Amino acid sequence: MPNFEFVNVGRPGDVKKESTRIRRHVMKDIGKARRKPKKRSQTTVEEGIVTLGEGSEAGSARPLAFPIPRMDGHLSTMVYPTEMDEERLGLARFLFAEARATYIPFRFPWLSMGLSDPAAWHITMANAVLLRNMAPGSSRKPEFNSNVEAMKWYTLSLGSISKRLADPSEKDSEGLVTAVAGFICHDKTATGNFERSEVHFKGLKRLIENKGGLEQLSSPLLRLIICWHDLSGASYRDTTPHFKLPSGSITDIDTGNDTQYLEHLVETWDRDVPALRDIKSAIRATAAIASYINRHSSDPKFWTDEVTAARLLGPALHEVLSLAGRRPLPDNPADPPNYPDAATITREAFRRAALLFLASFKVKFGAGSFEIGRHLDAFWQLSHMTLVDWTSCAPELSLWAHVVVAVQEEESGYRRAWHVRTIVGIMEAMVLTTSGQAFEVVRGIAWVDALVEGRTHTLCEEIDGLVVGNMMQRYPSIPIDLGLEAYFEGFDDRQESGWNNIERNDPDSALI
Numbered sequence: 199m200p201n202f203e204f205v206n207v208g209r210p211g212d213v214k215k216e217s218t219r220i221r222r223h224v225m226k227d228i229g230k231a232r233r234k235p236k237k238r239s240q241t242t243v244e245e246g247i248v249t250l251g252e253g254s255e256a257g258s259a260r261p262l263a264f265p266i267p268r269m270d271g272h273l274s275t276m277v278y279p280t281e282m283d284e285e286r287l288g289l290a291r292f293l294f295a296e297a298r299a300t301y302i303p304f305r306f307p308w309l310s311m312g313l314s315d316p317a318a319w320h321i322t323m324a325n326a327v328l329l330r331n332m333a334p335g336s337s338r339k340p341e342f343n344s345n346v347e348a349m350k351w352y353t354l355s356l357g358s359i360s361k362r363l364a365d366p367s368e369k370d371s372e373g374l375v376t377a378v379a380g381f382i383c384h385d386k387t388a389t390g391n392f393e394r395s396e397v398h399f400k401g402l403k404r405l406i407e408n409k410g411g412l413e414q415l416s417s418p419l420l421r422l423i424i425c426w427h428d429l430s431g432a433s434y435r436d437t438t439p440h441f442k443l444p445s446g447s448i449t450d451i452d453t454g455n456d457t458q459y460l461e462h463l464v465e466t467w468d469r470d471v472p473a474l475r476d477i478k479s480a481i482r483a484t485a486a487i488a489s490y491i492n493r494h495s496s497d498p499k500f501w502t503d504e505v506t507a508a509r510l511l512g513p514a515l516h517e518v519l520s521l522a523g524r525r526p527l528p529d530n531p532a533d534p535p536n537y538p539d540a541a542t543i544t545r546e547a548f549r550r551a552a553l554l555f556l557a558s559f560k561v562k563f564g565a566g567s568f569e570i571g572r573h574l575d576a577f578w579q580l581s582h583m584t585l586v587d588w589t590s591c592a593p594e595l596s597l598w599a600h601v602v603v604a605v606q607e608e609e610s611g612y613r614r615a616w617h618v619r620t621i622v623g624i625m626e627a628m629v630l631t632t633s634g635q636a637f638e639v640v641r642g643i644a645w646v647d648a649l650v651e652g653r654t655h656t657l658c659e660e661i662d663g664l665v666v667g668n669m670m671q672r673y674p675s676i677p678i679d680l681g682l683e684a685y686f687e688g689f690d691d692r693q694e695s696g697w698n699n700i701e702r703n704d705p706d707s708a709l710i
Contacts, residue, residue, distance in 0.1 A: 279316040286323070293326040303504035303565045304426070307419055308383060315373030317362070320355035321380040324348045355380075370408050372415060378402045379420065382427050390568050392434050399431060403440050412441050419505075422446065426508045429515045430560075433553055434569040436524065436576075443516050448509045453489040459642030460485050467592055473541035474592060477548055480521060481643070483514035484552050488644040491559065495648040507563040511556060518552045540591040543580065544599075547588075550577045551599035554606055558649045570606065577603045578613055581620060588620060589627035597624045597636060598643045605650050605657050618657070622664045631665065633658035 282290070297305045312322035327348040328340060342352040359377055362368035378398055385395035402424070406412055415421050421444040432439045443449075460481070467474045487510055494500045523545075550573050557567040580586075581600070588596040604617035621636065630636050637645075637658070647654060 276313070279313060279319045289323060289326050289330070292330055293322070296329060301502050301564055303507065303563060304383075304423055307423065307504070308380070311376050311417075311420060311423075312380065315376050317355045317358035317377035318373065318380045320351045320358065321377065321384065324351035324355065325384055327351065370405070372409075372417070372420070375402065375405050375409070375415065375424075376420060378405065379424055379427070382431075383423075386427055386430055386566075390566070392431055392568070395427075395431055396435070399428065399440055406441070412444055418444070418446055422505065422508050425512055429512060429519065430565075430567075430569075432519045433515060433557065434572065436553075436569075436572070437519070439516055439519055443512055446509055447512045448490075448506075449483075449513045451486040451490050453486055456489040456492070457482070457485050459639075460644070463592075463594055463643070467595075471541050471544075471592055473539070474545055474548075474595070476521065477545060480514070480517040480552065481548065483517045484555060485644040487511065487514050487556070487559070488646050491646050491648070495646065501563055504563065504565075507559070507565075511559055514552075515556050518549060518556065521549055540587055543583075543586055544588070544591050544596055547577065547580055547599040548595055550580065551602040555602050555644065558606070559646075562649050574603065574606060574613075578616075581617065588624050593624050593628050594639050594643065597621060597628070598640050600624065601636070601640045601657070605653050609653075609656060614660075618660050618664055621661055622668065625661075625665070626668075633661040633665075636661065 278290075294309065297309060309322065312318045324342055325348075327345055328342070331345060331348075332340075342348045355377065359374065362371065362374050368374065378401060382395050382398045382402065385391045385398065406415070406424075409415065412421050412424065415424075425439075425441055425444050425447075428439050428441050464478055464481070468478070490510060491500075500506070523542075554570060554573045554577070557570050557573070560567045561570075577599075581603075588600070600617050600621045604614055604621060607614040607617060625631070625636050628639075630639070637654070
């Protein structure tokens with residue numbers, strides 16, 4: 199049946215303006231007939247371990263197909279979950295162009311999921327409006343109610359979700375799960391509103407439980423993104439995650455000889471410090487990530503692979519956040535500590551430092567990490583408590599924790615100086631005389647130089663400077679015999695050069 203389109207021309211000069219519309223209308227069907235059908239593409243995650251799309255392992259649920267719009271030329275012919283006019287298409291073009299120009303973890307995967315559901319697409323468009331109107335240099339998006347157009351899209355999304363939640367045939371749909379995940383994504387990454395994000399997470403958890411659990415979602419990508427935001431929110435709030443790790447997480451890493459020293463320490467703690475036995479899995483998972491990243495960090499593409507990042511960081515974050523026995527920190531360092539012994543304090547120091555260590559990975563991968571300041575504050579409260587002996591129990595672990603925190607603190611700040619003094623005190627108890635020796639211990643537990651480029655050297659200078667200063671205070675200079683001064687004045691350049699050679703070959707020979 200012919201598809202007519204009527205054109206109204208009020209003035210003769212308008213004919214030329216409307217000619218483009220006429221040509222497009224005539225050629226539309228011809229172009230469709232000539233166009234060869236394109237194969238539907240799938241997104242494969244690292245060597246076929248996890249395939250995103252119809253080949254997922256999610257059992258009987260109908261897979262949720264996610265379009266992958268990478269090129270602008272496809273946007274006008276793409277099937278959208280809602281009506282799109284030219285203005286809305288312009289907004290979509292801006293959004294995808296921005297995604298191609300600026301890497302942000304999970305931005306393109308999320309755009310694909312947003313196209314799979316009306317409510318998810320509405321919240322995506324609301325974010326696009328805010329992004330388009332952000333001031334240059336701004337890092338956080340404003341709230342939806344700050345913009346009329348964004349609020350319109352936001353309201354459409356909320357209305358769609360509310361209506362479908364009341365519909366028995368829709369309330370368990372995977373598209374609804376995707377839409378709620380979109381609200382969480384905005385709250386966590388755009389505005390940093392973790393309180394509202396937690397409200398959405400509780401609703402999302404009920405939806406997923408009604409479906410039989412996270413693994414019943416047909417899309418591995420959706421499972422991975424939900425887990426990523428779950429762990430990020432739990433890291434910020436310092437709470438146990440809502441969900442278990444999704445299948446496809448990287449849990450078996452061959453560390454080679456990288457963790458030999460750590461395994462020796464773990465055996466010692468297991469025998470001598472029973473209170474540290476439950477951190478074994480967490481510290482091993484953290485060290486395994488460090489080993490993996492040290493082997494891949496030289497590849498620039500590694501740092502823009504958000505799927506590998508989530509699969510890699512998830513297990514260690516989950517282990518650390520699932521440790522039991524959290525205790526409130528005192529507001530006043532002089533208050534009686536809520537930690538009964540040195541082992542309990544050391545355990546909490548590891549937990550906080552490990553969360554900071556893993557947060558630094560997220561930053562390197564390009565993800566926001568709002569939790570860093572909170573954990574730095576918590577560690578400061580812990581380290582600042584009176585009568586804490588960091589050398590009486592697992593001093594190697596205490597040294598590692600303080601180095602991890604010190605390198606994150608602001609240089610020349612009071613907290614940094616405090617942590618450096620604590621580090622040097624632990625070194626003295628361990629009979630370590632240089633920062634190089636201290637870092638051998640730290641690297642033997644878990645360390646990635648790529649995360650702290652340039653900052654390690656500065657910290658080492660501060661440590662060595664304090665070590666030398668302490669030695670000068672303890673061993674004041676001894677007056678030199680005047681006869682020795684005359685003896686040394688007689689040395690010529692050749693003798694002086696020979697003395698330097700002796701000193702280089704045998705440093706102890708210089709001690710007269």
